[in-house]
Amino acid sequence: MPIVDSKTGKIRKNYSIEELEKAANYMRGLNMVSLCAAGSGHAGGTMSVMDLAAALYLHVATHDPKDPFWDGRDRIIWSTGHKAPSLYLSLGMAGYFDVEEVVKLRKLYSPFQGHPHWLKLPGVEASTGSLGQGLSIAVGIALAGKLDNKNYQVFALTGDGEHQEGQIWEAIMEAGHYKLDNLTNILDKNRLQIDGWVEEVMNIDPIVDKYKAFNWNVIEIDGHNMKEILDAFEKAKNFKGKPTVIIAHTIKGKGVNFMENVAGWHGKSPICDQMEEAIKQLGLSTTLDWNGLFKKADDYQAEATKILEAKQPKFKKDYFWNRQDKMKVKMDPTRMGFGRALNEAGDDERIVCLGADISGSITISDFYKDHPERKKRFLSMGIAEQSGTAVAAGLAKEGKLSVIGTYGVFAAGRNLDQLRTTVCYGNFNVFIAGAHGGVSVGPDGATHQALEDLFQICGLPNMHVCVPCDSIETKKATLYMLFNIKGPKYLRFAREATPIVTFDHTPFKFGQANIIRYRGEKENFVDAFQTFLSSEYKSEKEDLSLIACGPMVPEAMRAAWILKEDLGIESRIINMHTLKPLDKKTIIQAALDTGIIVTAEEHQVGGFGNWIANVCSQAQELYKKPFILGMIGVKDRFGESGEPWELVKEFEVSAEHIAQKAKELYDLKMKK
Numbered sequence: 218m219p220i221v222d223s224k225t226g227k228i229r230k231n232y233s234i235e236e237l238e239k240a241a242n243y244m245r246g247l248n249m250v251s252l253c254a255a256g257s258g259h260a261g262g263t264m265s266v267m268d269l270a271a272a273l274y275l276h277v278a279t280h281d282p283k284d285p286f287w288d289g290r291d292r293i294i295w296s297t298g299h300k301a302p303s304l305y306l307s308l309g310m311a312g313y314f315d316v317e318e319v320v321k322l323r324k325l326y327s328p329f330q331g332h333p334h335w336l337k338l339p340g341v342e343a344s345t346g347s348l349g350q351g352l353s354i355a356v357g358i359a360l361a362g363k364l365d366n367k368n369y370q371v372f373a374l375t376g377d378g379e380h381q382e383g384q385i386w387e388a389i390m391e392a393g394h395y396k397l398d399n400l401t402n403i404l405d406k407n408r409l410q411i412d413g414w415v416e417e418v419m420n421i422d423p424i425v426d427k428y429k430a431f432n433w434n435v436i437e438i439d440g441h442n443m444k445e446i447l448d449a450f451e452k453a454k455n456f457k458g459k460p461t462v463i464i465a466h467t468i469k470g471k472g473v474n475f476m477e478n479v480a481g482w483h484g485k486s487p488i489c490d491q492m493e494e495a496i497k498q499l500g501l502s503t504t505l506d507w508n509g510l511f512k513k514a515d516d517y518q519a520e521a522t523k524i525l526e527a528k529q530p531k532f533k534k535d536y537f538w539n540r541q542d543k544m545k546v547k548m549d550p551t552r553m554g555f556g557r558a559l560n561e562a563g564d565d566e567r568i569v570c571l572g573a574d575i576s577g578s579i580t581i582s583d584f585y586k587d588h589p590e591r592k593k594r595f596l597s598m599g600i601a602e603q604s605g606t607a608v609a610a611g612l613a614k615e616g617k618l619s620v621i622g623t624y625g626v627f628a629a630g631r632n633l634d635q636l637r638t639t640v641c642y643g644n645f646n647v648f649i650a651g652a653h654g655g656v657s658v659g660p661d662g663a664t665h666q667a668l669e670d671l672f673q674i675c676g677l678p679n680m681h682v683c684v685p686c687d688s689i690e691t692k693k694a695t696l697y698m699l700f701n702i703k704g705p706k707y708l709r710f711a712r713e714a715t716p717i718v719t720f721d722h723t724p725f726k727f728g729q730a731n732i733i734r735y736r737g738e739k740e741n742f743v744d745a746f747q748t749f750l751s752s753e754y755k756s757e758k759e760d761l762s763l764i765a766c767g768p769m770v771p772e773a774m775r776a777a778w779i780l781k782e783d784l785g786i787e788s789r790i791i792n793m794h795t796l797k798p799l800d801k802k803t804i805i806q807a808a809l810d811t812g813i814i815v816t817a818e819e820h821q822v823g824g825f826g827n828w829i830a831n832v833c834s835q836a837q838e839l840y841k842k843p844f845i846l847g848m849i850g851v852k853d854r855f856g857e858s859g860e861p862w863e864l865v866k867e868f869e870v871s872a873e874h875i876a877q878k879a880k881e882l883y884d885l886k887m888k889k
């Protein structure tokens with residue numbers, strides 16, 4: 218049954234095969250415009266799945282766009298959350314909202330998050346983005362339907378790369394075991410994932426035999442043939458006693474010749490020329506008003522910027538990065554330092570790197586850049602972070618220097634038990650790279666923003682933790698930890714380009730903080746500061762201390778600039794790159810010397826700050842000394858989509874927020 222009026226049971230709209238084909242094509246065009254307006258997103262997979270999406274939402278599923286929570290509706294779970302735009306376009310076409318609204322995709326405050334969030338957009342059934350979880354949600358909903366004797370059908374959309382996650386197979390086993398014939402899994406088998414062909418990254422075939430062995434009904438179709446799609450859904454609905462998987466053979470990037478079957482288009486959005494060409498190829502040049510849609514997106518962005526800027530702390534001038542004629546800074550993502558170090562050190566035969574299908578973006582593949590002979594020591598694990606982590610432990614046990622890396626959210630959170638029991642309890646020499654720490658991953662949104670990883674990681678006994686401040690320090694930290702730390706080690710770095718605030722000759726001693734002092738404005742930001750190893754620093758009786766890690770160190774330095782130039786306040790900046798073991802002496806000394814500590818982290822507040830507070834509260838030296846501590850961090854809320862620098866402001870972790878907090882505490886000290 219198609220789209221219905223839940224009150225009367227009447228059909229609101231029924232699409233013929235031709236109309237469905239036309240709708241899918243139009244959705245592909247709007248997808249191109251929305252991705253282009255967003256400046257990021259996933260072109261390949263959204264295009265491969267569009268015919269299936271159109272069929273499901275406009276013809277197959279029973280639902281009422283005017284009553285998104287109608288109990289009689291079929292439930293659809295977009296397990297493969299990065300294909301969010303295809304879901305949004307389907308909902309829009311079905312009538313949940315004006316489909317053109319989707320051009321607000323991935324922008325700050327938008328309901329069209331980089332990955333779907335069901336609490337932001339009615340019609341979305343579950344929040345997804347961490348691959349491999351959606352099919353389990355669908356199993357739960359199907360079980361509830363059985364328990365309550367409800368007639369709804371449950372659909373899940375999954376990817377072939379996603380089938381490398383162990384959890385997918387747990388869900389498949391559960392659905393087979395419980396004979397969930399109210400569940401249909403649509404497998405978008407476009408044969409590509411991020412690192413290349415699924416077959417080469419981590420083969421999932423023979424997938425038909427595997428599903429059959431797990432007690433599923435299997436239907437194979439051409440996922441771009443609308444008649445075959447509709448027939449398959451009809452057969453699935455009528456099949457009793459087993460869940461059904463529709464294995465849809467598709468083409469990644471379908472409809473645009475330069476995107477088709479090209480892995481590089483997985484997580485990329487078209488630039489303007491490419492979008493125009495795509496629209497032409499889709500035959501939509503005269504029907505799709507992309508100029509008007511762009512204006513809509515720009516107007517929305519202008520409004521969001523206005524709201525954001527109105528909330529920011531204000532100072533005498535604009536101290537933001539590179540807004541002045543002086544204090545210029547160069548930017549480079551910290552992740553680059555990790556890649557450079559692996560590239561430099563990679564000849565050491567003991568090093569084995571494990572890929573988790575995002576190898577380029579986290580730079581772990583730089584290990585074999587210009588060194589094809591090292592490829593045999595780069596082992597692709599597919600999208601299977603948990604097993605990969607335990608594999609790394611096995612390699613380490615046999616004397617390898619194993620390095621595994623993925624986004625921090627998955628490296629720390631998804632793998633926590635593997636890290637705890639296998640890596641840390643066993644005290645294995647495993648290097649874990651937690652990439653895209655903080656809000657750095659911007660428009661991808663909450664599911665991909667590592668804001669809790671330090672809570673997860675720092676509490677593990679035997680773990681060593683380092684969060685370097687720029688790409689130069691990241692390289693030093695990688696090399697040091699790789700060769701000199703024997704045991705579990707976690708290096709947190711970021712995706713977005715952040716200021717370079719050190720030199721090759723700047724001291725870096727693992728476990729010992731650096732102290733940085735602002736000396737006055739210079740042409741280059743980095744020259745305006747002097748850096749000391751903490752043991753070589755003599756107190757200058759500063760007014761307060763700012764303790765930061767990672768890319769918050771440059772923010773703390775900028776805060777020191779603001780505090781001095783705007784308010785005449787002197788700050789001691791402490792670059793606490795090593796979180797575990799912590800340089801307690803330097804923290805206590807800062808509290809004694811300045812009486813004020815402000816911690817700054819690009820993380821849920823406390824992941825870093827609580828450790829500093831913990832040291833201070835247990836320091837006998839501080840007994841009877843007046844002392845205040847404030848913390849800057851994300852205030853107990855999930856991340857969201859937006860440009861990284863917008864999010865730094867939105868989540869109140871900018872230099873301006875540090876300076877504001879520092880001033881507040883300074884005023885308190887002065888009152889005493």
Ligand SMILES: Cc1ncc(C[n+]2csc(CCOP(=O)(O)OP(=O)(O)O)c2C)c(N)n1
Pocket residue numbers: 261262263265297299346347348349375376377378379380405407409410411469483573574575600627631
């Ligand atoms: C748990 C987890 N690990 C890694 C990622 C990053 N990631 C997003 S999409 C993707 C590849 C997905 O491949 P596939 O399922 O084949 O999707 P398609 O190629 O059809 O887009 C990866 C690794 C993620 N979102 N979740």
